[in-house]
Amino acid sequence: MATTIAGVEKEKLVGKRLRRREDPRLITGTATYVDDIHLEDMQYAAIVRSPHAAARILSIEIAAAQNSPGVIAVFTGKDTEKVGGVPCGASLPGLRVPHHNVLAVGRVYFVGHPVAVVVAKDRYMAQDAADLVEVNYEPLPAVADPEKALAPGAAPVHPEWPDNVAFTFHQDGGDVDKAFAEADVVVKQRITSQRLIPMAMETRGVVAEWHGADRQLNLYTSTQIPHLVRTLVATMLGLDENRVRVITPEVGGGFGSKLNVYAEEALMGWIAQKIQKPVKWIETRRENFLCTIHGRGHVDYYELAAKRDGTILGIKLKIIQDVGAYHQLLTPAIPTLSVLMMPGIYKTQNIRADIVGAFTNCMPTDAYRGAGRPEATHGIERMVDILADELQIDPAEIRLKNFVANDQFPFHTATGLMYDSGNYAAPLKKALDLVDYGKLRQEQADARKQGKWIGIGISTYGEICAIGPSPATPAGGWESATVKIEPSGKVTIMTGACPHGQGEETTFAQIAADELGISVDDVLVVRGDTSIVQYGIGTFGSRGTAIGGTAVYFALQDLKEKIKKFGAVLLESDDVTFSGGNVVCNKTGQSKSLPEVAASAYRAMKLPPNTEPGLVSTRFWEPPNFTFPFGTHIVVSEIDGQTGEVKIRRYVAVDDCGNRINPLIIDGQVHGGIAQGIGQALWEQAVYDDNGQLLSGELTDYAVPRAHMMPWIESEHTTTPSPVNPLGVKGVGEAGTIGCSPAVVNSVVDALSPLGVRHIDMPLTPEKIWHILSKGA
Amino acid sequence: MKISGSHMLAVPPERAYQMMQDPDILARAVPGCEALEKTDENEYRMKMKMVLASLSGVFDGKIRIADLNPPSSFRLIVEGSGRPGFIKGDGLLHLAANANGGTEVSYHGDVQVGGTIAAVGQRLLDGTAKILIRKFFERLAACAN
Amino acid sequence: MVPQKFEYAAPDSLKSVLQLLDAGAKPLAGGMSLIPMMKLRLAAPEQLVDLQKVKELSYIRESGNAIHIGAMTTHYEVETFPVLLRKCPLLAETAAEIGDLQVRNRGTIGGSVAHADPSADYPAALQALEAKLVLIGAQKERTVSAAEFFVDAFTTVLEPGEIVREVIVPAEELGTGTRYEKVVQPASGFAIVGVAVRVRRSAGKISFVRVGITGLSNHSYRATSAEATLAGTTGAAADVQNAAALVAEGIDANSDLHASANYRKHLASVHAARAITTAISRAS
Numbered sequence A: 001m002a003t004t005i006a007g008v009e010k011e012k013l014v015g016k017r018l019r020r021r022e023d024p025r026l027i028t029g030t031a032t033y034v035d036d037i038h039l040e041d042m043q044y045a046a047i048v049r050s051p052h053a054a055a056r057i058l059s060i061e062i063a064a065a066q067n068s069p070g071v072i073a074v075f076t077g078k079d080t081e082k083v084g085g086v087p088c089g090a091s092l093p094g095l096r097v098p099h100h101n102v103l104a105v106g107r108v109y110f111v112g113h114p115v116a117v118v119v120a121k122d123r124y125m126a127q128d129a130a131d132l133v134e135v136n137y138e139p140l141p142a143v144a145d146p147e148k149a150l151a152p153g154a155a156p157v158h159p160e161w162p163d164n165v166a167f168t169f170h171q172d173g174g175d176v177d178k179a180f181a182e183a184d185v186v187v188k189q190r191i192t193s194q195r196l197i198p199m200a201m202e203t204r205g206v207v208a209e210w211h212g213a214d215r216q217l218n219l220y221t222s223t224q225i226p227h228l229v230r231t232l233v234a235t236m237l238g239l240d241e242n243r244v245r246v247i248t249p250e251v252g253g254g255f256g257s258k259l260n261v262y263a264e265e266a267l268m269g270w271i272a273q274k275i276q277k278p279v280k281w282i283e284t285r286r287e288n289f290l291c292t293i294h295g296r297g298h299v300d301y302y303e304l305a306a307k308r309d310g311t312i313l314g315i316k317l318k319i320i321q322d323v324g325a326y327h328q329l330l331t332p333a334i335p336t337l338s339v340l341m342m343p344g345i346y347k348t349q350n351i352r353a354d355i356v357g358a359f360t361n362c363m364p365t366d367a368y369r370g371a372g373r374p375e376a377t378h379g380i381e382r383m384v385d386i387l388a389d390e391l392q393i394d395p396a397e398i399r400l401k402n403f404v405a406n407d408q409f410p411f412h413t414a415t416g417l418m419y420d421s422g423n424y425a426a427p428l429k430k431a432l433d434l435v436d437y438g439k440l441r442q443e444q445a446d447a448r449k450q451g452k453w454i455g456i457g458i459s460t461y462g463e464i465c466a467i468g469p470s471p472a473t474p475a476g477g478w479e480s481a482t483v484k485i486e487p488s489g490k491v492t493i494m495t496g497a498c499p500h501g502q503g504e505e506t507t508f509a510q511i512a513a514d515e516l517g518i519s520v521d522d523v524l525v526v527r528g529d530t531s532i533v534q535y536g537i538g539t540f541g542s543r544g545t546a547i548g549g550t551a552v553y554f555a556l557q558d559l560k561e562k563i564k565k566f567g568a569v570l571l572e573s574d575d576v577t578f579s580g581g582n583v584v585c586n587k588t589g590q591s592k593s594l595p596e597v598a599a600s601a602y603r604a605m606k607l608p609p610n611t612e613p614g615l616v617s618t619r620f621w622e623p624p625n626f627t628f629p630f631g632t633h634i635v636v637s638e639i640d641g642q643t644g645e646v647k648i649r650r651y652v653a654v655d656d657c658g659n660r661i662n663p664l665i666i667d668g669q670v671h672g673g674i675a676q677g678i679g680q681a682l683w684e685q686a687v688y689d690d691n692g693q694l695l696s697g698e699l700t701d702y703a704v705p706r707a708h709m710m711p712w713i714e715s716e717h718t719t720t721p722s723p724v725n726p727l728g729v730k731g732v733g734e735a736g737t738i739g740c741s742p743a744v745v746n747s748v749v750d751a752l753s754p755l756g757v758r759h760i761d762m763p764l765t766p767e768k769i770w771h772i773l774s775k776g777a
Numbered sequence B: 001m002k003i004s005g006s007h008m009l010a011v012p013p014e015r016a017y018q019m020m021q022d023p024d025i026l027a028r029a030v031p032g033c034e035a036l037e038k039t040d041e042n043e044y045r046m047k048m049k050m051v052l053a054s055l056s057g058v059f060d061g062k063i064r065i066a067d068l069n070p071p072s073s074f075r076l077i078v079e080g081s082g083r084p085g086f087i088k089g090d091g092l093l094h095l096a097a098n099a100n101g102g103t104e105v106s107y108h109g110d111v112q113v114g115g116t117i118a119a120v121g122q123r124l125l126d127g128t129a130k131i132l133i134r135k136f137f138e139r140l141a142a143c144a145n
Numbered sequence C: 001m002v003p004q005k006f007e008y009a010a011p012d013s014l015k016s017v018l019q020l021l022d023a024g025a026k027p028l029a030g031g032m033s034l035i036p037m038m039k040l041r042l043a044a045p046e047q048l049v050d051l052q053k054v055k056e057l058s059y060i061r062e063s064g065n066a067i068h069i070g071a072m073t074t075h076y077e078v079e080t081f082p083v084l085l086r087k088c089p090l091l092a093e094t095a096a097e098i099g100d101l102q103v104r105n106r107g108t109i110g111g112s113v114a115h116a117d118p119s120a121d122y123p124a125a126l127q128a129l130e131a132k133l134v135l136i137g138a139q140k141e142r143t144v145s146a147a148e149f150f151v152d153a154f155t156t157v158l159e160p161g162e163i164v165r166e167v168i169v170p171a172e173e174l175g176t177g178t179r180y181e182k183v184v185q186p187a188s189g190f191a192i193v194g195v196a197v198r199v200r201r202s203a204g205k206i207s208f209v210r211v212g213i214t215g216l217s218n219h220s221y222r223a224t225s226a227e228a229t230l231a232g233t234t235g236a237a238a239d240v241q242n243a244a245a246l247v248a249e250g251i252d253a254n255s256d257l258h259a260s261a262n263y264r265k266h267l268a269s270v271h272a273a274r275a276i277t278t279a280i281s282r283a284s
Ligand SMILES: Cc1cc2nc3c(=O)[nH]c(=O)nc-3n(C[C@H](O)[C@H](O)[C@H](O)COP(=O)(O)OP(=O)(O)OC[C@H]3O[C@@H](n4cnc5c(N)ncnc54)[C@H](O)[C@@H]3O)c2cc1C
Pocket: B053, B054, C026, C027, C028, C029, C030, C031, C032, C033, C034, C035, C071, C072, C097, C098, C099, C100, C103, C106, C107, C108, C109, C110, C111, C112, C114, C115, C117, C119, C120, C121, C122, C158, C162, C163, C164, C165, C188, C189, C190, C191
């Protein structure tokens, strides 16, 4: 693990728990977010939004707003009709894509639908004037529940598609009919994965600045995908892509909600052109609840066929996906990820999946941490527990029996994936040892005798990371990196991945420091400006390090070769090696440091044969496959028998994300992921009433977990490198969320199993559990 | 949200029924009602100012009475909209004579709210509806005297 | 979320405050309830008078067997003030349950009671303590009991131009056992149900008991039938259960996303039993 430089060992940084280099600016409050951007003569936009989920717009009175102090413009849907529609980047055969105007035209489809925009000298004046815009609505019947939307006679969300079907999708793998015919048992369950609000701490925000003479638009936006925003906003506004510059300053959380192109991004770009002044819009928390994508929103019907010994023979799954009123960037693609993941890490080769996407008068759903995989993992991990209960087999044992075996990798799944590598029993066994499973079951039995409700929940998850090979990813699934070694020997990495809190400013520097034998302090990671960074895809689907990091790695390999060539010239020898930050002549032992070599590469007094000056390499790396991390989470929970309240007594997470570049950052990702998983399992839910009003529309009613609500997380790991990339890494950004919710729910169902309980839908609110307890007693 | 309940009035059903169709009495009884005018047979327009501690909002409202079945039942539809959002209540009121010559008015119906009040006020809806309905009947009772 | 335009004054004397109030200004204390509503534009006062600089409203004073707490005393001060910890631990324990540290550092007892949120914590304790509230306006000062003060959701007996000047709680007699139990609403941190209990024992019997309830309905109240049932018993488990079963009797409980009326009532009984049991164990 160490290289020798003239007798001195330089320790490898990859694998070290380095503190995040991005943190000092974040915790001292000196980072720059969109709202920190102030431009000369900048105006403020306030958006008037529909209070109705479905209504015809009869008239919009804007005169009072126009005459309000400080107002320079008021626009409605009529003005912006020529702006291109908000794009859907995913495609499926037969997909119905309603045209999605940036401001509503004639009709509104969900509460929060933008209807008009007021631009004024400051935020207060803009809001005062927005309050004066009078919109005359004729309310129409709305539908807010996906199953109700699909029922006959439901109010149509889009009149052109009265059945409210947004898309359907079918996939068959193996011979599922045979599997079910041969089964000893079939267990069935309806399982929901409720709508959630991603709740980034920083809401969205846009500043747009138009340089008319140059036909240049600068767009500052809080996004996970600056280049895709540039391409798509340029298209929506009919601008040249190379004259749109998207700058993504610090991003205060995205979790998928900023993996999108939103109406407001194009709208602000359009307004800046109209008013010939910069304009800022910062989303309020209320707007964030209503108008930034939601996650999940599944109703799943599962059937699992098995032999009496617990061998799973086949799985049938029908997904009803709550689409919302429109497709945002990836809306229809998300449930297809659930289908890909539906067998979990079990070897069954027979599956059948059907998805129906249902339009509802709600905010569109899209990618939220895990995007499709938490739903699938929740489903299969719940079903395996239900099967174990049916067959009276221990839940750990039934899992071990069905795991893909170590010698089966690479493993072709019934859904068409190829699992890269795995050792599924290892984290399970480690987690069982950590909780002392045998003893724990005994304690549970004793506790039950004393009338206590203790449950043990196991979730053995697998997931898809490094999304993904281009054929499987809308807009391409590669990633880019440019590595520049400056004349001083300092290293600048420009990553197309646009990390925004995942810690790659640190991990990429660790990789570069090791490859070049230098200090991390000599490495700068630059991201988030389309005029500086080459085209990139972005950060989502746990792809940043596995794909973006690999692009960095290959660019570094190019540079190492070039460094050797320039070093050879300086040392006047062909027999050189580059190690520990020096080019060393193998014969004489003489060496040249990286700064010396870099200076010569730019000074270019004498060039190596067929070599250009400079030390810059750009790589676009196309991954040959996804990566497939896995792990086991075990939860021990206790239920208050009088109130139904669930307390998590222990949380053990053993995650395998391949090679580990920075375990500290991995722990952070796991902890954050679990927080969001527990949030879904116990507390969070976006509740729309029958009329499409979002009732949990503020933080007073939407329960995001706070630090003090979290259990202590015992985090451990196993390491199974991925063969897909040279770093051997898999990804860990979403693992915590994916593995978590079934572990929590399995533990609570296990606790209540003496009452014959087999399933409870999330969130496991105390009242829900209390009802179960009162019925049981 | 479903609502239901009952209140007593010290007048017989015929009188109670009549009072609840009388614009002047309604104007006095509807909490926060600042102006009420008849726009059509059984239809009224009103301006309501709702004040609940520091919360306040002005609503433009409409009251409509339907399914008239004097003196035992009628349907009351109240709609209001203002900056904080909108409210719509639709309820059936039953009037029955009680032993002391008074009237028991029982109601059940549905309240819908939208806009900011729906999202930030959901936990207050139940309590607020109860307050408003109680105030309405208290004032109505006062008018009866 | 930006408020509408308003005037702002921050005088340092109570007299100036009262004058401004008389002219229609709205008092601003910690701002923890008022400011969010102004930002949502659900409240739009034209003039605010900030009480922050009025020293005459910020104190905790013991006088005889009562403790006087100025309206501008923060939750954190109530939670940590030595005299309260010793002589009115119920109020300190209740204050410690409010929101989070930031909220407790800014929010005030006067603001909390004046706001009269049906889910606020203090009202349960103030009912159980049979606290008195001193209200002052430009013309007059008056004292009302907690039971009179809380009228309905967000509704108190405060008249326009009048503010809460201080809250008076008893200095507990030696041997009084007290407890505040709360079911936390996971999103807001407010009480789904809160139960405050005070008990005293003499000769093996419960000689004194007060039970205050918040969160259940539109306003806090004293559960007098539960008190009557417990008083005179030995405070055995069955006595506690019998009393606790009555705390929600006859109450028109509210429902919301987090708890139905029935569940709220159930929680009130369960937590009343727990609070009474702890209070008894603390009584000597
Ligand atoms: C995140 C959060 C969590 C919270 N959690 C809880 C909780 O768990 N339990 C709980 O009980 N509370 C909770 N609160 C509310 C908190 O306790 C507030 O501090 C309190 O309700 C209001 O006090 P204030 O001093 O901030 O008053 P302000 O917000 O300044 O004022 C509130 C109202 O009272 C009026 N007012 C203020 N002072 C006086 C006075 N002396 N006389 C007359 N009128 C006055 C104001 O005009 C206004 O109408 C929470 C608040 C927040 C923001």
